[in-house]
Amino acid sequence: MKTYSILLLAIFCFSTQQASALQWPHLEPKKIGPHTYVIEHGPHDEDPKVSHGFHNNPGFVVTDDGVVVIDTGSSYEIGKMILRKIKTVTSKPITHIFTTHFHGDHWLSNQALVEAYPDALTVAHPELITLLKNGEDKFWLDRFAERLGDEAFAGTKAVIPNTPAENKAYQIGGVTFQVVLFDQAHTTTDLMVYVEDEGVLFTGDIVNNEHFSFMGHGNFKGAYEATQKALTFNANHVVVGHGKSGNQDLIKTFGAIYQKLQAIIRKFYEQDMMDYEMKPKVIAEFEEYKQWSGFDNQIGPYISQIVLELEKESF
Numbered sequence: 001m002k003t004y005s006i007l008l009l010a011i012f013c014f015s016t017q018q019a020s021a022l023q024w025p026h027l028e029p030k031k032i033g034p035h036t037y038v039i040e041h042g043p044h045d046e047d048p049k050v051s052h053g054f055h056n057n058p059g060f061v062v063t064d065d066g067v068v069v070i071d072t073g074s075s076y077e078i079g080k081m082i083l084r085k086i087k088t089v090t091s092k093p094i095t096h097i098f099t100t101h102f103h104g105d106h107w108l109s110n111q112a113l114v115e116a117y118p119d120a121l122t123v124a125h126p127e128l129i130t131l132l133k134n135g136e137d138k139f140w141l142d143r144f145a146e147r148l149g150d151e152a153f154a155g156t157k158a159v160i161p162n163t164p165a166e167n168k169a170y171q172i173g174g175v176t177f178q179v180v181l182f183d184q185a186h187t188t189t190d191l192m193v194y195v196e197d198e199g200v201l202f203t204g205d206i207v208n209n210e211h212f213s214f215m216g217h218g219n220f221k222g223a224y225e226a227t228q229k230a231l232t233f234n235a236n237h238v239v240v241g242h243g244k245s246g247n248q249d250l251i252k253t254f255g256a257i258y259q260k261l262q263a264i265i266r267k268f269y270e271q272d273m274m275d276y277e278m279k280p281k282v283i284a285e286f287e288e289y290k291q292w293s294g295f296d297n298q299i300g301p302y303i304s305q306i307v308l309e310l311e312k313e314s315f
């Protein structure tokens, strides 16, 4: 009888523990290079009950020495999910985590990975480390706590990257990772990672697929220049910040968008139009992108920001 009770208790504890972990059964690591995988999310406006706040594309490369991760996600639970998915591919330890920029949905999950592998180097743009150390970490924690809700965000803490990235080729476990830092593109903290030999480029949010990101920390001219740098790698596979990964056409599309936004807004600015006056005219020029996620929310702020950039330029 006693053994039976203990067994029942054990089953109960095991099942409640299982139930507490959020599940993403529809996500599997997708192989995109000989040793490179991406855990690619579904549509950006996926039902939050399915996404649990997971909207980006963590990647990982299995090297001779261990696993190199590029971007994580926005919560502790998502970090644990990433660990489980990596374990379906390899039992090697995580040695490095590169973060493409300081928006919380790309690094708040680092906590779970660092907890499991405390020796992992967490590498990010020096400006990212400075900003998070100066209080931006709290901003992102609050913002994502609100956005994801109690269950999805439970237990999440900010683990600030410990290693400033350099503009150079990192040799890790027989694989070359070309890291490029940008001054101001999508934000002031962007880096791209090109995994040589694998032919895979991770662009962060400088490039997305059928999605418009918040650009309030960025600069449109710098973002366009970053797309032109990205094209020089001639990557076979491009992992974007949000949306399905694909080929170089994704970079070309975003380069053209950044360029067209600036050109059209400049034209109306030179006709002395105010940002609210030009808005319907700009929207009409971007008819083909109106269905993309984020368009309705972002187009107004994009116009105001480009007007400010033009004003600065004319000083």
Ligand SMILES: [Zn+2]
Pocket: 101, 103, 186, 205, 213, 241
């Ligand atoms: Zn971003």
